Amino acid sequence: MDVQIHNKSSTSCVFACSGPSLNKVDPFSLGLPVAVISTAIRKIPNPDYWVYSDYINEMHGVEGKAAFENLNILKITQKGKEKGYGAMVGKNITSYECELTNRHYDRSNVFQPGKIFSKGPHKSISFGIQWAHSVGFKNIIFCGNDLQANSLEEKYCYPVQLFDIKKKHNFKRTLDEVQDYIREWYPIAKQKGYRWFSWECGSIFDGMVEKLTPEIIGELGVLPKSNTVINTNVGEQISIQEPNTNVPNEIMDYHELMKIAKNL
Numbered sequence: 001m002d003v004q005i006h007n008k009s010s011t012s013c014v015f016a017c018s019g020p021s022l023n024k025v026d027p028f029s030l031g032l033p034v035a036v037i038s039t040a041i042r043k044i045p046n047p048d049y050w051v052y053s054d055y056i057n058e059m060h061g062v063e064g065k066a067a068f069e070n071l072n073i074l075k076i077t078q079k080g081k082e083k084g085y086g087a088m089v090g091k092n093i094t095s096y097e098c099e100l101t102n103r104h105y106d107r108s109n110v111f112q113p114g115k116i117f118s119k120g121p122h123k124s125i126s127f128g129i130q131w132a133h134s135v136g137f138k139n140i141i142f143c144g145n146d147l148q149a150n151s152l153e154e155k156y157c158y159p160v161q162l163f164d165i166k167k168k169h170n171f172k173r174t175l176d177e178v179q180d181y182i183r184e185w186y187p188i189a190k191q192k193g194y195r196w197f198s199w200e201c202g203s204i205f206d207g208m209v210e211k212l213t214p215e216i217i218g219e220l221g222v223l224p225k226s227n228t229v230i231n232t233n234v235g236e237q238i239s240i241q242e243p244n245t246n247v248p249n250e251i252m253d254y255h256e257l258m259k260i261a262k263n264l
Helices: 020-024 038-042 058-069 124-134 162-191 214-220 254-261
Strands: 012-016 034-037 049-051 074-078 093-096 139-143 195-200 228-231 237-240
Touching: 012 124, 020 139, 020 195, 034 038, 034 124, 038 058, 049 124, 058 162, 074 124, 093 124, 124 139, 124 162, 162 195
Parallel strands: 012 034, 012 139, 034 049, 049 074, 074 093, 139 195
Antiparallel strands: 228 237
């Protein structure tokens, strides 16, 4: 069964990834559907979507266990990964078929309607990007996608627990693999008319994709909630105020949004 977009009036969504930069923003403040990626559920336990490509396990925390049973959160996963937490039965789960191998794949199949998802580096973020575009999200706004860390303890937006230590031996390789695939897939996404934005991420991802700015917010027709913080290209932070709800959406045009963004 294909999933319908949470907010049919939106073609944009926010990806809340598990890097420490996620702590700098409220992913809900743009007023867009929020997809939490894998273990970021430990930081954002109440998303619209929870996207993961592994069996649910202890590394998803007690928050993941609760989300697994929460009917209000739509879980997005790979076929065969619908179960988790022993005998627990998850609720509101939709799965998608993926290639069986991540070693070789046909680039022409990436983001191709009617094709099963490419495995990529076998990570939730590469799976999630394909899912988002397949259900109609044209624009993905990333936060917490740092793609670098000096240690395991610095990799996440949440405190590291003892059970996380088992990932210590390959944490850097994992980041490098994701970085390589994002570099490879981003030009393909652009060719197909998709756009990726860095809202609050590490410098590596910032250097790959478009930086989210008030101008782009206006271009996308996003109506942020009050106190949404957007970093500009010159390092300033702009706090976007609550739009005038008495103004019809059709006349809340680019110039109006720019006034809001500049707090005029």
